[in-house]
Amino acid sequence: MSKKYRLLIAEDHTLLRAGLRALLAQDTDIEIAGEADNGRDAIQAVGALSPHLVLMDLTMPGMNGIEAIRDIKRRYPETKVLVLTIHKTDEYIHESLRAGADGYILKDATHDELRVAIRSVLNGKTYLSPDISAQVINGYLGTGQGATGSSPWDTLTHREREVLKLVAEGHPNKYIADYYSLSVKTVEKHRSNLMKKLDLHNASMLTAYAIEKGLLAG
Numbered sequence: 593m594s595k596k597y598r599l600l601i602a603e604d605h606t607l608l609r610a611g612l613r614a615l616l617a618q619d620t621d622i623e624i625a626g627e628a629d630n631g632r633d634a635i636q637a638v639g640a641l642s643p644h645l646v647l648m649d650l651t652m653p654g655m656n657g658i659e660a661i662r663d664i665k666r667r668y669p670e671t672k673v674l675v676l677t678i679h680k681t682d683e684y685i686h687e688s689l690r691a692g693a694d695g696y697i698l699k700d701a702t703h704d705e706l707r708v709a710i711r712s713v714l715n716g717k718t719y720l721s722p723d724i725s726a727q728v729i730n731g732y733l734g735t736g737q738g739a740t741g742s743s744p745w746d747t748l749t750h751r752e753r754e755v756l757k758l759v760a761e762g763h764p765n766k767y768i769a770d771y772y773s774l775s776v777k778t779v780e781k782h783r784s785n786l787m788k789k790l791d792l793h794n795a796s797m798l799t800a801y802a803i804e805k806g807l808l809a810g
Contacts, residue, residue, distance in 0.1 A: 597714055598625035600643040602634035602660065603676070604652040608699075612647065615703055622710070629653075631660030638668050645672040645714055650679055650688065651806050656757065658684075658691050659750060665692030672713045676706075679806060680724050683745075695719035744790050745805065752789075755782040759795060760802030
């Protein structure tokens, strides 16, 4: 009897999760162990369900996929993570790989390509969509990986990025403080640090920056 691989689908769109579940149900060696619609729940699900692989969207509410990948790889390094996203820009590719992603595939891929990507990652290989592999070779594996300069985004801490997302979603300091079990004064400090590091001077500018970075994208 062939081995069954447990997969976790981390994706905030309900219809897409259902479509992926139906698509992958055709493969007899794959079992959908669970689903999550945000990065924080994905991390908890990995701990509870021990999937072999996580299909990870990048832009989700609360905690984005890149932060979730980083945390999953720190806590559960044996779990494979395959990014499944609409984003094909260098920044998303490089950030995902630096966070520890084992593969990167675009949402317009065919079922056959998704199957190849899943099995490649499960077998310990890195899979990159053909559409983006040239970018990685020219960037991440070339000057991108060895570049010494850093962008303002790179200077943000894990918590500052989380706070930025919630600020951009329009939540007040009290809500953010309660959400992360922080004091309002600590949240105010994070907001102040964000504005200094990014050279942005109000919530509207922070929101525009978050949109530019894809934090609020679908």
